[in-house]
Amino acid sequence: MHLKQGIYLFFYHLRAFFELTFKPLFGLITVGLILSAILIQSPSTRIEGGLVLAGCIVTAFWxxxxxxxxxxxxxxxxxxxxTSAVIEFPRQSDD
Structure with missing residues (x-):
């Protein structure tokens, strides 16, 4: 019960953050993917490139x-x- 309340409060109060930062975060993830591709090409930074790649993929998925x-x-x-207190947020169709 407390876990659900915590999840609800987290997502409810950070709604504006998620709405405003989705596209910039995706841009940063794209930069991270390009950086990881460059790092993977070098034998001395292959592990770091793999870690950056994994982090970018997980963040993009989340x-x-x-x-x-x-x-x-x-x-x-x-x-x-x-049930009348449940908030519905319409999905934007411009994505």
Whole structure:
């Protein structure tokens, strides 16, 4: 119960952050992917390139999941009893 409340509060209060920073974060991930491709080419930095690549892939997956399943995460983690209090956020179609 406390875990669900914590998840709900985290996502509810950071809604603006997720909405405003999705595209810039994806841009940084793209830069990280390019950097990892460059690092993997060198034998002395192959491990570092692999770590950067793995981090970028995991981060891209996480922010994509949050972006497209935000309302479902809020509905699942909402522990309030009234269904009229559930907030629906429309998915933007410009992505």
């Amino acid at each position: 922010i994509t999941i949050v972006r497209y399943y935000y309302s479902a995460i809020l509905r699942w983690s909402d522990t309030r009893q009234k």
